[in-house]
Amino acid sequence: MDTTETGILAPSSANFGARIAVLVVGGGGCGLTAALAADEAGADVLVLERDVSALGTTAMSTGLIPAAGTRMQRERGIEDSAELFAHDILSKARGATDPGIALALAESSAKTVEWLVDTHDVPLTLVDSFLYPGHSVKRMHGSPNRTGSELMGALTRAIERRGVDVLTEALVTHLFADSESVVRGVRVRRPDGTDEDLACGALVLACCGFAGNAEMVARYIPEIVDATFFGHPGNKGDALRWGLALGAAVRDIHSYQGHGGLAAGRGIPILWPLIMEGGFQVNQSGSRFSNEARGYSEQAVEVVAQPGHVAWDIYDQRLHQLMTEFDDYRDAIEARAIVTAASIAELSAATQIPLATLTQTLTEVEAMVRGERACPFGRDFTARPPLKPPYCAVKVTGALFHTQGGLAVDRVGRVLREDGQPLPNLYAGGGAARGISGPSSWGYMAGNGLLTATTFGRLAGAAAAMQTD
Ligand SMILES: Cc1cc2nc3c(=O)[nH]c(=O)nc-3n(C[C@H](O)[C@H](O)[C@H](O)COP(=O)(O)OP(=O)(O)OC[C@H]3O[C@@H](n4cnc5c(N)ncnc54)[C@H](O)[C@@H]3O)c2cc1C
Numbered sequence: 001m002d003t004t005e006t007g008i009l010a011p012s013s014a015n016f017g018a019r020i021a022v023l024v025v026g027g028g029g030c031g032l033t034a035a036l037a038a039d040e041a042g043a044d045v046l047v048l049e050r051d052v053s054a055l056g057t058t059a060m061s062t063g064l065i066p067a068a069g070t071r072m073q074r075e076r077g078i079e080d081s082a083e084l085f086a087h088d089i090l091s092k093a094r095g096a097t098d099p100g101i102a103l104a105l106a107e108s109s110a111k112t113v114e115w116l117v118d119t120h121d122v123p124l125t126l127v128d129s130f131l132y133p134g135h136s137v138k139r140m141h142g143s144p145n146r147t148g149s150e151l152m153g154a155l156t157r158a159i160e161r162r163g164v165d166v167l168t169e170a171l172v173t174h175l176f177a178d179s180e181s182v183v184r185g186v187r188v189r190r191p192d193g194t195d196e197d198l199a200c201g202a203l204v205l206a207c208c209g210f211a212g213n214a215e216m217v218a219r220y221i222p223e224i225v226d227a228t229f230f231g232h233p234g235n236k237g238d239a240l241r242w243g244l245a246l247g248a249a250v251r252d253i254h255s256y257q258g259h260g261g262l263a264a265g266r267g268i269p270i271l272w273p274l275i276m277e278g279g280f281q282v283n284q285s286g287s288r289f290s291n292e293a294r295g296y297s298e299q300a301v302e303v304v305a306q307p308g309h310v311a312w313d314i315y316d317q318r319l320h321q322l323m324t325e326f327d328d329y330r331d332a333i334e335a336r337a338i339v340t341a342a343s344i345a346e347l348s349a350a351t352q353i354p355l356a357t358l359t360q361t362l363t364e365v366e367a368m369v370r371g372e373r374a375c376p377f378g379r380d381f382t383a384r385p386p387l388k389p390p391y392c393a394v395k396v397t398g399a400l401f402h403t404q405g406g407l408a409v410d411r412v413g414r415v416l417r418e419d420g421q422p423l424p425n426l427y428a429g430g431g432a433a434r435g436i437s438g439p440s441s442w443g444y445m446a447g448n449g450l451l452t453a454t455t456f457g458r459l460a461g462a463a464a465a466m467q468t469d
Pocket of ligand 1: 450
């Protein structure tokens, strides 16, 4: 096996300098979690990260990890179970994902969160102010400011405490694999252009998906090419390329996490609690165009389809206050993305949305809140109070966050061939592995990204540590 295009080289062409039991490609949430688990299991482990710092998409995220049956939930009197969580995942994905994997992840999710908190000092608490779309109960766990950068900071401190090595500015360009697809090592390109070959016993692919590869996005997910890319640019689809060349099966290649609320021109996500708690979206003409409450991921294409690829989130001071819990929203205030207006007329003037349509839309939504009128898109507005002046608005566009299709894996992250048999010593998790979001954007339930990153990371790291010959 020797092809540069696929990134797979014959082991005979390697010049191995060192041998590490478990190599992890990618230092985002999945990679660091996998490294912690492999180290705990007693294996020598090294993380290889292409960037100057280990951050990835995870550091750009809100950092919320869903888990069912945690003690944080019990302390708040929230009853949850792996079965209920798996049911929610499958409902959101309309049944179009692997039920066994969904249940396995749900079953392991509480252990992952409690392990991060208790063993690795990652400060996660239950987000009890909002119920995210698709979740039957509150089960998101996040850091104090609800940011992925805090999460990555805490994971990095844990890695440092345990003395696990992370080699940064280490772009993995090739895998060395024999004719049986046993991975013998990797080639790493250093910033000065030199290459280093490292041998391994097992390899964990934690280098996410292909959202940072415009050509692959255009090929596999053409519906989202007009959206703003707001993910990690270093995620070029390497796991997919290598996996395919080694005979791995790929699933849900068109699946992705979109977002219908990226502050236009600011690149700041305006998170979905604003919508779930009573806000709604209109286009530049002042008309609603969809059921915003189905989920933020599928809303990306809806927003991108509007004139100018933009929409306005319309809400009020009550929601403005609620949203200040989130660092992102506070950034949006600082970036002067938020418009406030004492009346509808002022709101119309500030947003340049025609007054007549805006007034009509607000009046219609008020009637939906009172239950006097049905939403033409099927949204139930009745559980929340009506909006009242002063009003707020923020101009948003649709975004692509990360891809959800990837390498088929079993319940511990072993990469599978088309016939369901595992490849000898290759593991994947997070965005590198096939997600649990079905075939498109509508199946993505909030938290699916970090659920698979942290839980598959933990399971794959531990399993890889057991298989290092
Ligand atoms: C704005 C935003 C908000 C989000 N909020 C949430 C949330 O609250 N909850 C949730 O569950 N999900 C959320 N997500 C999704 C979540 O961030 C991702 O699903 C998750 O971070 C993926 O983790 P990962 O470790 O697989 O990938 P990443 O964190 O992207 O890490 C992959 C790493 O691999 C490195 N890499 C890539 N190729 C190579 C190579 N060849 N050699 C070496 N290194 C390489 C990259 O540089 C990167 O550091 C959000 C995403 C965004 C963009």
